[in-house]
Amino acid sequence: MASVILNGVRKTFGAVNVIPGIDLEIESGEFVALVGPSGCGKSTLLRMIAGLEEVSGGEVWIEGRKVNDVSPKDRNIAMVFQSYALYPQMTVAENMSFNLRLAKKPKAEIRERVAEAARMLDLEALLDRKPGQLSGGQRQRVAMGRAIVRSPKVFLFDEPLSNLDAKLRVAMRAEIKQLHQKVKTTSVYVTHDQIEAMTLADRLVVLNKGHVEQQGSPLDLYNRPANLFVAGFIGSPAMNFLEARAARGDGHLRAQLADGNALELDPALGVADGQEIIIGLRPELINNDAGEAVCGEVIMIEPMGAQTLVYFSYGGKTVTAIVDGEHRVAVGETFRSGIERRRIHVFDRASGMRRDPE
Amino acid sequence: MTRSEFISHAALVIIFVLAGLAIFPFYWMFVTATTSDANMFAASPQLVPSLSQLGIFAQIFEEGAVKTWLANSFIIAAGTTVLTLALAIPLGYAFARFPFWGKAGVGIGLLVTQMLPEAVLVVPLFSIFSPLGLLNSYAGLILANTAFTLPVITWILKNAFDTVPVEIEEAAVLDGCTGINALVRVVLPVIMPSVAASAVIAFFHGWNEYVFALTFITNDTLKPASVGLAGFIGEISTPIQSVMAVGVVYTLPAVALYLLMQRFIVSGMAAGSVKG
Amino acid sequence: MSSHSHGTQLARIHGSRWLPYMLVLPGVVYLLVFQGIPLLQEMRLSVSNTSLLNPSRFNFIGVANFSRLLRDPNFFNSIQVTAIYVAGCVIGTIGLGLFAALLMDREFTGRSFVRSLIIIPWAAPPVAIALVFRWMLNGQYGIVNRGLEPLGLMPAEGLWLDNPSLALITVLAITIWQLFPFTAVVILASLQSVPKELKEAAQIDGAGLWAQFHAVTWPVIRPTVALLALLMTIWSIRRFELIWLLTQGGPVGSTNTLVIDLYRRGFIINKLGEAAAVGMVGMAVSVLVTIAYFAVANRATRAEKMR
Ligand SMILES: Nc1ncnc2c1ncn2[C@@H]1O[C@H](COP(=O)(O)OP(=O)(O)O)[C@@H](O)[C@H]1O
Ligand SMILES: [Mg+2]
Numbered sequence: 001m002a003s004v005i006l007n008g009v010r011k012t013f014g015a016v017n018v019i020p021g022i023d024l025e026i027e028s029g030e031f032v033a034l035v036g037p038s039g040c041g042k043s044t045l046l047r048m049i050a051g052l053e054e055v056s057g058g059e060v061w062i063e064g065r066k067v068n069d070v071s072p073k074d075r076n077i078a079m080v081f082q083s084y085a086l087y088p089q090m091t092v093a094e095n096m097s098f099n100l101r102l103a104k105k106p107k108a109e110i111r112e113r114v115a116e117a118a119r120m121l122d123l124e125a126l127l128d129r130k131p132g133q134l135s136g137g138q139r140q141r142v143a144m145g146r147a148i149v150r151s152p153k154v155f156l157f158d159e160p161l162s163n164l165d166a167k168l169r170v171a172m173r174a175e176i177k178q179l180h181q182k183v184k185t186t187s188v189y190v191t192h193d194q195i196e197a198m199t200l201a202d203r204l205v206v207l208n209k210g211h212v213e214q215q216g217s218p219l220d221l222y223n224r225p226a227n228l229f230v231a232g233f234i235g236s237p238a239m240n241f242l243e244a245r246a247a248r249g250d251g252h253l254r255a256q257l258a259d260g261n262a263l264e265l266d267p268a269l270g271v272a273d274g275q276e277i278i279i280g281l282r283p284e285l286i287n288n289d290a291g292e293a294v295c296g297e298v299i300m301i302e303p304m305g306a307q308t309l310v311y312f313s314y315g316g317k318t319v320t321a322i323v324d325g326e327h328r329v330a331v332g333e334t335f336r337s338g339i340e341r342r343r344i345h346v347f348d349r350a351s352g353m354r355r356d357p358e
Numbered sequence: 359m360t361r362s363e364f365i366s367h368a369a370l371v372i373i374f375v376l377a378g379l380a381i382f383p384f385y386w387m388f389v390t391a392t393t394s395d396a397n398m399f400a401a402s403p404q405l406v407p408s409l410s411q412l413g414i415f416a417q418i419f420e421e422g423a424v425k426t427w428l429a430n431s432f433i434i435a436a437g438t439t440v441l442t443l444a445l446a447i448p449l450g451y452a453f454a455r456f457p458f459w460g461k462a463g464v465g466i467g468l469l470v471t472q473m474l475p476e477a478v479l480v481v482p483l484f485s486i487f488s489p490l491g492l493l494n495s496y497a498g499l500i501l502a503n504t505a506f507t508l509p510v511i512t513w514i515l516k517n518a519f520d521t522v523p524v525e526i527e528e529a530a531v532l533d534g535c536t537g538i539n540a541l542v543r544v545v546l547p548v549i550m551p552s553v554a555a556s557a558v559i560a561f562f563h564g565w566n567e568y569v570f571a572l573t574f575i576t577n578d579t580l581k582p583a584s585v586g587l588a589g590f591i592g593e594i595s596t597p598i599q600s601v602m603a604v605g606v607v608y609t610l611p612a613v614a615l616y617l618l619m620q621r622f623i624v625s626g627m628a629a630g631s632v633k634g
Numbered sequence: 635m636s637s638h639s640h641g642t643q644l645a646r647i648h649g650s651r652w653l654p655y656m657l658v659l660p661g662v663v664y665l666l667v668f669q670g671i672p673l674l675q676e677m678r679l680s681v682s683n684t685s686l687l688n689p690s691r692f693n694f695i696g697v698a699n700f701s702r703l704l705r706d707p708n709f710f711n712s713i714q715v716t717a718i719y720v721a722g723c724v725i726g727t728i729g730l731g732l733f734a735a736l737l738m739d740r741e742f743t744g745r746s747f748v749r750s751l752i753i754i755p756w757a758a759p760p761v762a763i764a765l766v767f768r769w770m771l772n773g774q775y776g777i778v779n780r781g782l783e784p785l786g787l788m789p790a791e792g793l794w795l796d797n798p799s800l801a802l803i804t805v806l807a808i809t810i811w812q813l814f815p816f817t818a819v820v821i822l823a824s825l826q827s828v829p830k831e832l833k834e835a836a837q838i839d840g841a842g843l844w845a846q847f848h849a850v851t852w853p854v855i856r857p858t859v860a861l862l863a864l865l866m867t868i869w870s871i872r873r874f875e876l877i878w879l880l881t882q883g884g885p886v887g888s889t890n891t892l893v894i895d896l897y898r899r900g901f902i903i904n905k906l907g908e909a910a911a912v913g914m915v916g917m918a919v920s921v922l923v924t925i926a927y928f929a930v931a932n933r934a935t936r937a938e939k940m941r
Contacts, residue, residue, distance in 0.1 A: 052528050052532075073532060073534040073536070079528075081525045081529060085523065085529040087526060087530070087548070088548055098530075098533045099532075099534055102533060102534035369737045373734065374748065376737075377752050380751055380755050380811070383766045386769075387769075444660075445660055445661040448661065449660075452658045455654075456654035458655060458658060468665070470921065471669045473921060473924065474669065474917065475874060475893045476874060477874045478916065481679065481900055482675035482676050483672050485690070504664070505664070508661065508665060512661065537653070566759040566761070566875075568761055584761045587761050588761050588879055591879055601765065602765075605766060608762055609759060612757055613754050616756075
């Protein structure tokens with residue numbers, strides 16, 4: 001059964017239409033990441049699920065109940081804020097038990113549930129501290145503990161890791177993932193960091209300017225981005241885009257590039273002769289000597305140890321490729337590599353939409 | 359000694375001289391209170407308190423008036439504190455958190471009222487209180503004092519509320535706090551230092567207040583210490599030791615509480631007064 | 635993000651759109667009743683010849699009170715006294731406060747102790763201050779004259795507060811003594827936000843103490859000092875108790891500020907109408923000063939943003 005359903009949900013702030021209309025179904029136990037650039041409406045959407053923002057139109061359903069007019073506390077959700085929003089005057093234990101105390105649960109039960117959450121999050125030694133005496137990572141864990149203690153039907157996370165430094169972020173990412181595997185609670189996770197979204201979520205929902213660009217499993221989105229926006233957003237370093245014109249002849253389909261080079265494409269692609277297209281090449285896949293040849297003069301290199309980023313000119317642009325760290329390249333040389341034909345992404349330039357074999 | 363060493367030594371000397379000047383009058387109040395009659399008008403003044411004369415502080419309480427004055431001051435000050443906080447907390451909270459119709463107007467009103475001299479309102483308040491039987495009552499003074507503490511305290515508290523992230527309140531709402539509950543259980547405890555500082559400021563406005571008490575209170579049993587003590591000025595029948603001893607007893611609680619809360623009060627006052 | 639819709643939202647999740655009004659109403663009604671209505675009454679009084687002897691009789695006389703004031707040398711005297719008193723307070727409290735703050739803005743043993751001592755005058759009740767200063771300045775037995783006599787510095791007949799040529803300056807000195815702790819501590823707090831690196835950079839550039847102050851410190855504390863100047867101005871215009879208890883405006887009007895004058899006219903000469911007219915003038919000055927302050931402050935912040 002679907003745990004959360006958004007049915008044509010809209011949001012306007014005054015005259016500004018922030019979310020023109022979103023439909024979304026989230027399955028029970030699923031971990032969904034809402035991902036998109038800053039300002040695209042992720043938090044607004046999440047806060048509408050929480051009930052912290054009123055919907056301007058449409059319906060929000062949680063666990064089979066329409067909650068448009070249900071107050072936040074009665075929606076059976078818990079939220080982890082970017083700033084953690086811990087109560088500074090309360091101890092860790094008091095922070096975690098606040099909801100249960102307000103709900104007048106028996107003392108013994110409260111103690112037990114707090115203890116269990118503390119065990120799960122390794123907070124047992126910190127229960128009597130105040131938030132001010134904790135490190136960033138510890139505060140983050142308390143914020144999650146506060147959510148877990150309530151055993152809600154849905155977890156909502158709003159960029160919970162963005163205030164942590166890079167190392168801690170990776171560690172906490174793993175913790176969140178393990179936690180979800182343990183408790184299996186439906187989770188909606190907002191982030192602008194696509195790597196975070198890819199690594200954590202069962203399903204990604206890519207948002208842009210208040211609408212859904214594409215949704216699917218992380219690998220779906222990586223392998224078959226529906227449009228230029230998703231293609232550019234998912235993957236790091238970002239996909240290379242080259243402008244080209246399609247040329248058909250004697251059973252072949254070619255992409256004619258600006259610098260005179262051409263790339264052989266799958267002739268089954270739904271592309272007409274002379275059509276303006278965009279070619280998308282993932283940097284980490286330009287490493288195949290057997291595929292379509294992609295070569296050009298090296299402009300800059302960035303060794304990173306295991307791998308080296310090579311910037312070379314191709315198709316009238318500077319193209320990024322990732323090669324093995326052992327591979328010797330020097331600025332000024334000609335970089336020779338290739339890419340498998342089935343790995344070349346093709347988009348219609350006018351609409352930005354993906355073209356697939358027909 | 360280098361030039362900069364000299365400067366920093368000189369600075370230290372000056373700062374201690376300034377501190378000495380700041381407390382000398384209080385010291386002198388104490389010395390005078392404990393000077394014996396014989397020494398009071400001697401050729402060379404007594405410069406240190408004599409501990410044998412400390413009994414003066416017990417003596418002044420033997421007379422009923424001083425006790426009554428201090429008790430009255432306390433009741434008036436406490437009443438002013440409670441009423442001020444009761445009105446200023448919701449007002450400051452609303453100002454920090456919500457838009458509402460007429461907000462700008464109320465803001466200007468709060469600013470302008472900080473400019474009204476008490477002396478300007480003595481007469482009209484007198485004429486309002488008179489038919490209501492509020493002259494010669496604690497209530498009248500508390501009501502008048504609060505009119506003057508409310509604007510400043512509102513701004514101090516508004517600034518304090520502004521420092522509390524809205525997310526904390528949202529978290530409280532998700533945790534199940536309804537209506538004013540989030541304010542009471544989560545937000546107020548966070549700004550407790552500012553609330554305490556506001557309480558002290560309001561308390562001492564009431565404790566120190568003189569004009570209204572002078573004008574509204576004619577009944578001796580209701581006089582606060584400010585009016586009682588001022589009555590000694592220019593009067594010669596009471597021994598100066600007793601007068602100064604009453605002065606010490608009246609000043610001490612004010613100074614002590616201010617010192618306890620000084621960190622919060624000064625920043626609160628600076629931020630809260632006359633700032634839009 | 636506009637706080638506007640955010641706030642509405644908060645009100646909604648708290649359960650009621652009327653919540654803000656329920657919160658504001660008691661305070662607003664209170665201020666209307668105990669400040670607004672009295673102020674209107676005072677305005678009404680200022681165009682009447684109501685007397686303290688018969689306060690309920692209202693007799694409209696137009697601007698007669700104001701035109702009488704314009705012909706009254708006492709009134710002009712009190713304007714002059716107020717101007718000197720206010721200017722003296724502002725310059726004195728801020729000058730001395732800034733000086734003390736700069737001296738305290740360094741690490742030394744006993745710093746927090748000294749800071750606590752210095753704040754005491756500000757915390758003390760005006761009645762107690764007036765009492766002890768009148769005693770200290772007593773012509774015959776006051777400690778001040780006893781200290782100055784051997785040095786030959788005692789004023790004529792040992793009179794301070796009762797001396798027409800010394801009373802105002804004495805009252806001013808006492809006022810500054812009571813208020814400089816406040817300005818000092820506020821300025822000290824803002825001095826602590828002056829970046830250390832900037833001072834060090836200036837030192838490395840060879841800036842002397844004055845150049846350091848001018849280039850690094852002053853720009854940071856200027857807004858605070860400006861706000862203090864406004865506060866000191868308004869507080870000085872309002873100040874009643876200390877002056878009244880020290881001199882009652884005398885001798886011969888030498889300390890008769892507007893507020894003292896207003897009280898004298900109302901309660902000594904019983905002319906409530908005239909007193910109210912003086913009050914209106916005092917209020918108008920305060921409001922004008924504040925408007926001027928905010929106009930200048932706004933222009934300064936805008937200029938700051940342009941840069
Ligand atoms: N309370 C509000 N009032 C007006 N505009 C808002 C408000 N909250 C968010 N917005 C606007 O809505 C858009 C989406 O905001 P948000 O959901 O916070 O984006 P994200 O979380 O994706 O960064 C932004 O352009 C933001 O300025
Ligand atoms: Mg956001």
